[in-house]
Amino acid sequence: MAGPVKDREAFQRLSFLYQAAHCVLSQNPENQALARFYCHTEKTIAKRLVLRQDPSVKRTLCRSCSSLLIPGLTCTQRQRRRKGQRWTVQTCLTCQRSQRFLNDPKHLLWGDRPEAQLENQADINPSEPLPNIADLPKENIQTQALNTSE
Amino acid sequence: MKAAIYHAFSHKEAKDHDVQELGSQRAEAFVRAFLKQSIPHMSQEDCESHLQRKAVILEYFTRLKPRPRPKKKSKGLSAKQRRDMRLFDIKPEQQRYSLFLPLHELWKQYIRDLCNGLKPDTQPQMIQAKLLKADLHGAIISVTKSKCPSYVGVTGILLQETKHVFKIITREDHLKVIPKLNCVFTIEIDDFISYIYGSKFQLRASERSAKKFKAKGSIDL
Numbered sequence: 001m002a003g004p005v006k007d008r009e010a011f012q013r014l015s016f017l018y019q020a021a022h023c024v025l026s027q028n029p030e031n032q033a034l035a036r037f038y039c040h041t042e043k044t045i046a047k048r049l050v051l052r053q054d055p056s057v058k059r060t061l062c063r064s065c066s067s068l069l070i071p072g073l074t075c076t077q078r079q080r081r082r083k084g085q086r087w088t089v090q091t092c093l094t095c096q097r098s099q100r101f102l103n104d105p106k107h108l109l110w111g112d113r114p115e116a117q118l119e120n121q122a123d124i125n126p127s128e129p130l131p132n133i134a135d136l137p138k139e140n141i142q143t144q145a146l147n148t149s150e
Numbered sequence: 151m152k153a154a155i156y157h158a159f160s161h162k163e164a165k166d167h168d169v170q171e172l173g174s175q176r177a178e179a180f181v182r183a184f185l186k187q188s189i190p191h192m193s194q195e196d197c198e199s200h201l202q203r204k205a206v207i208l209e210y211f212t213r214l215k216p217r218p219r220p221k222k223k224s225k226g227l228s229a230k231q232r233r234d235m236r237l238f239d240i241k242p243e244q245q246r247y248s249l250f251l252p253l254h255e256l257w258k259q260y261i262r263d264l265c266n267g268l269k270p271d272t273q274p275q276m277i278q279a280k281l282l283k284a285d286l287h288g289a290i291i292s293v294t295k296s297k298c299p300s301y302v303g304v305t306g307i308l309l310q311e312t313k314h315v316f317k318i319i320t321r322e323d324h325l326k327v328i329p330k331l332n333c334v335f336t337i338e339i340d341d342f343i344s345y346i347y348g349s350k351f352q353l354r355a356s357e358r359s360a361k362k363f364k365a366k367g368s369i370d371l
Contacts, residue, residue, distance in 0.1 A: 009283055013359060016256070020253055020256060031240070031241075033237060033238050033240050033241070034244075037310055041356055048356055065226070065232075065237060094237070
């Protein structure tokens, strides 16, 4: 079971606003203004409280006008080839801002990598200090002195 | 040396320029004598190698092309641009109460989750503390007290909350813009009734999440 999350209520609020934007658009696809308002509020809260959102959420929000980007409804999505690489180009239909994402099946975001998880990160233990000479018997002291001189 | 430094006039050139033709040997002897007289400190071999040496241009100046300026990353729109573009204005044809009932259901679910189920034995102070930080978009809100009597009794789903006003859609599909100042609002969630004093609530929805509310102060219109 996961431990207590810091700013849990704030994250719940962000989640609600994101769902509310989707809910409003699903009811009436023409009602983009309200969805945009909810997404803008969500972005402002995240910025004010310095909360890191998941990249999958951030990619569905326009960075300029805060529109909820749904391909075919509020944005267009095109596949482009450049320098031997394939890119997904997403263009917001409100402000015409475009974003490019690399189409690489091998690419993993840092958050998705196993080493990003705290439990998988190996703790490097500091080298153990030498035992105190005063606590050692005389025989041990002699052998230690021999080892160090070598 | 002859090929590198000079060449003798041809018969035609000498005739055109009215120059006396010298033999090749005499001409070469004259050039050598002239060079020795001009550069006395250099030997003949050094002089010849110096004259035959090719000049190497070390610098080649090209016309500087105007560098393309790096594109400025377009930041978000300003508040003035948002107002001009009417980004957050709800169109009249979308102002229908029935469209926002699913939003209200979603809000109720969110509040229950936030307050851990809203059990009857839950302390009201805890719910109120959570509501101060909660999002109110989608709540059914009603005006209970106001200095302006025409606002009293207005009930509907809260669509937008700004710094100074609540935008509420009523059952009659009217979008009412009600100022927070000098108004008391009521929110009812599963038999819990909570009062919002608008005068103390004059904050943006985003600012309220970081604001610490103080208990002291007079509560009045």
